[in-house]
Amino acid sequence: MAVERTLTILKPDCVRKNLIGEVTRRIQEAGFKVVAMKMTRLTKDTAGGFYAVHKGKPFYDELTDFMSSGPCVPMILEKENAISDFRKLIGATNPADADEGTVRKDFADSVGENIVHGSDSVENGKIEAAYFFAESEVVANLA
Numbered sequence: 581m582a583v584e585r586t587l588t589i590l591k592p593d594c595v596r597k598n599l600i601g602e603v604t605r606r607i608q609e610a611g612f613k614v615v616a617m618k619m620t621r622l623t624k625d626t627a628g629g630f631y632a633v634h635k636g637k638p639f640y641d642e643l644t645d646f647m648s649s650g651p652c653v654p655m656i657l658e659k660e661n662a663i664s665d666f667r668k669l670i671g672a673t674n675p676a677d678a679d680e681g682t683v684r685k686d687f688a689d690s691v692g693e694n695i696v697h698g699s700d701s702v703e704n705g706k707i708e709a710a711y712f713f714a715e716s717e718v719v720a721n722l723a
């Protein structure tokens with residue numbers, strides 16, 4: 581299996597609930613290496629750009645309001661099979677449908693406020709990582 585990178589965001593609800601540590605612990609426990617990390621705050625516009633693929637959908641306005649409602653913590657994670665394994669760790673988009681023991685099942689309040697983002701493909705992961713991080717901010721070879 582190939583080593584991949586995925587872009588996650590600990591969303592504003594994760595930060596508000598003081599779950600940065602717990603969710604990051606689960607991510608690391610599952611074998612993901614954090615190769616870039618920061619705390620930032622999206623604006624309505626930059627949240628809209630990140631989720632441009634969803635523009636026009638009924639939840640887009642609410643989503644961009646939520647994603648710009650407070651600080652968030654984007655990270656680039658590295659692991660074999662990272663894209664698929666990370667989606668398994670976080671669970672289904674709607675916490676009501678998420679498997680037991682997943683991050684969204686345990687911590688998310690709703691389909692909108694669902695604690696974490698995870699890239700859906702290697703290609704999108706690259707685009708999303710570049711949305712938040714310059715090459716110089718990616719510490720790729722931590723011992």
Ligand code: UDP
Pocket residue numbers: 634639643672673691692693694696697698700
């Ligand atoms: N979302 C929402 N309502 C929906 C579908 C999605 O509010 O019916 C939000 C939710 O925060 C989700 C994000 O939009 O995480 C992006 O949707 P996507 O379908 O890409 O889900 P994800 O890849 O995050 O599981």
Ligand code: MG
Pocket residue numbers: 698700
């Ligand atoms: Mg998605």
